[in-house]
Every structure is written in C-alpha cells, then in structure tokens.
Amino acid sequence: xxxxxxxxxxxxxxxxxxxxxxxxxASIGTCSNCSQPKVSHLACTSCGYxxxxxxxxxxxxxxxxxxx
Ligand SMILES: [Zn+2]
Numbered sequence: 001x002x003x004x005x006x007x008x009x010x011x012x013x014x015x016x017x018x019x020x021x022x023x024x025x026a027s028i029g030t031c032s033n034c035s036q037p038k039v040s041h042l043a044c045t046s047c048g049y050x051x052x053x054x055x056x057x058x059x060x061x062x063x064x065x066x067x068x
Contacts, residue, residue: 027040033049043049048056 028037029040030036031038031044031047031049032052034044034047036044036046038044038046043056045056048054050056
C-alpha cells in the first residue's frame with residue numbers, strides 16, 4: 001500500500017476540505033405540466049407534478065376538485 005512520505009499539514013488539510021464548502025445554486029427549469037419555474041429533479045410546487053405524474057398534493061382535495 002502507498003505510504004505518505006510526509007504528514008499532511010493543517011493548511012493543506014484545510015485547503016483540501018475547503019473545496020467542498022462552496023454552495024451551488026439549484027438548477028431551475030420549467031414544469032412540463034403547468035410551465036411554471038421549478039427546481040430540477042423535484043416535484044413542481046405549484047401543481048405537484050413530476051415526470052408527468054402527480055406526486056405532491058399541492059392543494060387540499062376540496063380545492064383541487066373545485067379547480068379541476
Ligand atoms: Zn407544475
């Protein structure tokens with residue numbers, strides 16, 4: 001097994017770990033059902049659809065039946 005020649009300094013350790021700290025913005029697309037902006041890979045918050053199927057019950061049942 002490979003053996004490190006020198007102990008990793010605190011600075012180098014910190015530099016390596018700091019690479020994973022930056023925050024990335026979630027990619028935003030449009031819903032195929034209602035064409036509202038939505039976060040990719042998540043169900044639409046306005047209609048509750050994901051990949052052509054309803055997953056989230058965004059509205060209460062009474063309200064959904066009234067609008068449909
Ligand atoms: Zn939608």
